[in-house]
Every structure is written in structure tokens, then in C-alpha cells.
Amino acid sequence: xxxxxxxxxxxxxxxxxxxxPDQHQLxxxxxxxxxxxxxxxxxxxxxxxxxxxxxxxxxxxxxxxVGAGRGIASYALARQGFDVxxxxxxxxxxxxAEAIRKLGRDTGLAIEVVQEFSEGLPFExxxxxxxxxxxxxxxxxxxxxxxxxxxxxxxxxxxxLALREHVISREEDLNRFLxxxxxHRLYGGERAYLLKRYYAALQRAGFSRIxxxxxxxxxINLFPHSRESLRAxxxxxxxxYFPARALFEFLLGRGRGFDYLLSLAGYFDNRPGRLYSLVxxxxxx
Numbered sequence: 682x683x684x685x686x687x688x689x690x691x692x693x694x695x696x697x698x699x700x701x702p703d704q705h706q707l708x709x710x711x712x713x714x715x716x717x718x719x720x721x722x723x724x725x726x727x728x729x730x731x732x733x734x735x736x737x738x739x740x741x742x743x744x745x746x747v748g749a750g751r752g753i754a755s756y757a758l759a760r761q762g763f764d765v766x767x768x769x770x771x772x773x774x775x776x777x778a779e780a781i782r783k784l785g786r787d788t789g790l791a792i793e794v795v796q797e798f799s800e801g802l803p804f805e806x807x808x809x810x811x812x813x814x815x816x817x818x819x820x821x822x823x824x825x826x827x828x829x830x831x832x833x834x835x836x837x838x839x840x841x842l843a844l845r846e847h848v849i850s851r852e853e854d855l856n857r858f859l860x861x862x863x864x865h866r867l868y869g870g871e872r873a874y875l876l877k878r879y880y881a882a883l884q885r886a887g888f889s890r891i892x893x894x895x896x897x898x899x900x901i902n903l904f905p906h907s908r909e910s911l912r913a914x915x916x917x918x919x920x921x922y923f924p925a926r927a928l929f930e931f932l933l934g935r936g937r938g939f940d941y942l943l944s945l946a947g948y949f950d951n952r953p954g955r956l957y958s959l960v961x962x963x964x965x966x
Contacts, residue, residue, distance in 0.1 A: 692773035694868040707863065710905040712753050717780060718787050721756040729904035730757050736842060736960060737761060742810030745834065747799050748817035752781030752792065758813060759790040766793045766809075768802065800826040804834045812841040818879060819847045819872045828886035832963060841888065841961040844901055847873035847954040858953035873954050880959070889964030893957060902956040912939050 689697065699708050712720040724730055741762060746755040749767035759765045771777030778794050785792040797803050799814070800823050812831045821827040831841045849855055858873050865871040876893070883891050896902045903911055920926040 688869045689867045690773070691771055691868050691870060692775050692777065694864045695776050697867060698864060704863070712751065713776070717751055717753075717784050720751070721753045721784060721788070724753040725757045725760055727904060728900040728907040732900045733757075733842065733844070734761060736840070737811065740811055740840065742836075743808065744811040744813060745802075745804070745809045747802075747812060747814040747831065748820065749781055749794075750815075751776050752784045754813055754815050755781060755792045756784060756788065756790060758811070759792055763811065765790075766795060766804075768795050768797055768799065770796055770798050772796055798822070799830060802830045802834050806833050807836045808834050810836055810839050812839070814841070814843050816845045816847075818843050818882075819874060820870060824874065824878070825882045825885060828882040831961075832886040832888060835963045837963055837965045839963050841883075841963070842958070843879070843883070843961065844958040845904075845956045846879060846958065847871070848876045848879070848896075848957045849873045849953050850875070850951045854951075854953040861954070876957060879957070883959060883961050887963070888961040890962040892960040892962075894960065896950055896952075896955040896957060899958060901958045908939075915942075 695713050698704050699713060708714050712724055714720050742764065744758045744763035744765050746752075746758060746765060746767045749755050749769040750771075752767055752769075755765050755767040767778075767781045769778045769781060772779055774780055774783070778796050781792060781794050784790075785794075795803065799817060799821055812835050814831065818824060818827060831843075835841055847858065849858060852875070855873055859865045859871055862871050880891060880893070894901060900907060906914065916926065916930060
């Protein structure tokens with residue numbers, strides 16, 4: 682698309698993606714397929730959500746799903762027992778607020794939908810026990826303002842999950858990431874920051890403790906790969922160049938060998954746009 686061409690809406694970009702025969706797997710991996718009820722249920726069963734559920738273990742009450750999109754995480758949070766509010770500025774029937782409302786009706790889950798941006802949350806201080814944002818911070822118009830708002834509406838002792846955020850190692854890497862993104866050229870809504878930029882914004886917002894989940898260290902960031910599918914992919918790739926599959930199966934076994942490889946690979950992982958997640962705790966006075 683030329684610089685002079687009119688950018689598509691986010692809904693139109695997703696519709697275009699769904700119409701491309703060679704992008705079917707990406708559509709499934711991004712949960713853009715229909716029926717939405719099945720896509721949401723697939724998310725609940727994913728390795729990503731199983732890891733998220735562990736982070737939420739022992740927590741209950743009110744949850745805010747920021748930038749809720751089609752509502753797959755709102756659905757998962759409601760299934761987990763939370764009283765869910767979905768914040769989504771886009772009103773579309775495919776990837777926005779209307780899609781979430783229909784998902785709630787079709788599944789019988791009480792998901793409140795609010796159409797607003799994360800930089801100005803229309804809620805009182807300390808309203809929520811959990812604030813959840815999947816691939817949201819890198820889309821915000823003002824990262825610092827968004828982080829301040831997440832902190833403000835969270836109750837003391839609550840947790841903010843900022844999941845699957847795109848990270849770059851150098852500012853010069855941003856253009857390379859954007860050029861590789863399958864939808865950015867269509868709607869122009871992508872962004873990526875240095876990890877220290879996210880961390881600093883969250884610190885300034887007031888979070889007392891911030892845990893960093895690395896790209897290869899958590900199933901949340903690995904998805905659509907699982908730990909096992911990534912292991913299989915690495916063995917397949919190595920076996921193409923070196924005919925020693927049995928040796929690779931042994932060396933990259935399901936135990937410490939593969940764990941060591943992932944930890945080692947993490948030191949050399951500078952892919953533009955790789956995914957990090959941040960688990961942010963609000964202290965109790």
C-alpha cells in the first residue's frame with residue numbers, strides 16, 4: 682500500500698487477512714476465526730491461558746480487560762470466575778465491542794462492555810482486583826498515561842498483567858519490525874518499545890514490584906508455540922542441515938537440556954518485536 686493510499690480500519694484489515702488463503706494459520710493463531718465462541722474456547726484451552734491462570738490463582742473479584750478486542754480474554758476471565766468489564770474503543774462487530782456483546786449473549790456470560798481508550802479509564806480509583814491487557818501497551822497513544830490509569834483503577838494488592846508486548850533492542854529496529862508485521866501496512870496501528878521504556882513507565886506509574894517474563898521463558902510469549910512444539914520445530918530445523926535427528930532428540934530432551942538451550946538462546950534473541958510480558962503488583966499501604 683502506498684503512502685498516499687487510505688489506511689484501512691482495524692476491522693477492515695482483519696477482514697482482509699481472513700480472506701487470504703495463505704494466512705489461514707495466522708488467522709487461527711490470532712483468534713480471528715469464526716464462530717467466535719469456538720475461538721474463545723480455544724483460547725481458554727491454550728498453553729498461554731493456562732500460564733495466565735497460574736498467575737491469577739487465588740485471586741477473585743472484579744477484572745478489567747483493557748483493549749479487549751473480540752473478547753477472548755474477557756471470556757476466559759469470566760470463565761475463571763471474575764466479574765468482568767471489557768474496555769474496547771472499537772465498536773465493530775468482528776473485532777470490537779459489538780463482537781464482545783454478542784459473545785456474552787451467546788455464552789450466557791455477564792461481560793460489561795465499555796467503549797473507551799486506556800489513557801482515560803472511566804472508573805473510580807481502586808475499582809478492580811485485576812487489570813488485564815493482552816498486546817495493548819504497544820498500541821497506546823500515550824504509554825505513560827495508560828500505565829498511570831492501569832495503576833489508578835487497580836485496588837491495593839491487585840495485579841496488572843501486561844502480556845505479549847512487542848520489544849525492540851534499539852530504536853533503529855522499529856522500522857524493520859513494522860515492515861515485517863502482516864497488518865501494519867494496512868492500518869498503521871503497530872508499535873514496539875525498548876524493554877526499559879515499558880519498565881520505566883510502569884515504575885513511574887507507581888507499581889511496587891514488576892516481574893518480567895522473557896520471550897523464551899514463558900508459554901504466554903511462546904504462543905502459538907508451546908514448549909513442546911517449539912522443541913519439535915528446532916529439532917526439525919537442525920535436522921535439515923545435519924542428518925542427526927536422534928542425537929538432537931537426545932540433546933534437546935524434555936528436561937534440562939532444552940531448558941538450558943532456551944535460557945542460552947535468550948541471551949542472543951534480538952528479534953525486532955519479540956514478545957515480553959510484565960506482571961505488575963500494586964502495593965498495600
